[in-house]
Every structure is written in C-alpha cells, then in structure tokens.
Amino acid sequence: MAIRLPLNSLAVDTAHGDKIGYVMGHVGGDTQLRPPGGGVEWDADPNLVRPATATEALRARVTELNRAERLV
Known part of the structure; x- marks a missing residue:
C-alpha cells in the first residue's frame, strides 16, 4: 500500500x-509532482513514489537556487 506523502514535501518518482x-x-489515485524550481507537474503512481533522502533534497534545493539566480 502506498504512503500518502505530505504536500510540499520532496519525493522521488522511481518510475x-x-x-x-x-x-x-x-488526485484520482495519482500523486502530482512538480520539479524543483518550477515547471510542468506530472502524475506519478503513488506506489512508485518515495520520500527524498536528505542528499536528494539538498540537491533539489541547490537546483532551485541555481535556477532562481539565472533569472535575476
């Protein structure tokens, strides 16, 4: 059974x-995910989504900061 991850948490779509x-x-049995720094959301099978590790979360936040810096 899939765990329902909290909104705004970082997750990994293994599929x-x-x-x-x-x-x-x-929504509709899927988990909607949005890439760090913005972009198009995608639907993921909640059975194939897991919480991001601390290392993955850090990498995602660095990606966000780098994208934001390029927009300035």
Whole structure:
C-alpha cells in the first residue's frame, strides 16, 4: 500500500528514473509532482513514489537556487 506523502514535501518518482519533485496534490489515485524550481507537474503512481533522502533534497534545493539566480 502506498504512503500518502505530505504536500510540499520532496519525493522521488522511481518510475521516471528517480525524478525528484515537490508533492503538489493527490488526485484520482495519482500523486502530482512538480520539479524543483518550477515547471510542468506530472502524475506519478503513488506506489512508485518515495520520500527524498536528505542528499536528494539538498540537491533539489541547490537546483532551485541555481535556477532562481539565472533569472535575476
């Protein structure tokens, strides 16, 4: 049984090559994820989504900061 990850937490979609994203919602049996720094959300199978490790979360936050810096 899939765990329901909290909104705004960082998660890893193992079905899409360990793609990381923020949990934006849970609709129709799917978990919606958004890439760090913005972008198009995607639907993920909640059975194939896991919480991000501390290292993965740090990497995602660095990615966000780098993207934000390029926009300035």
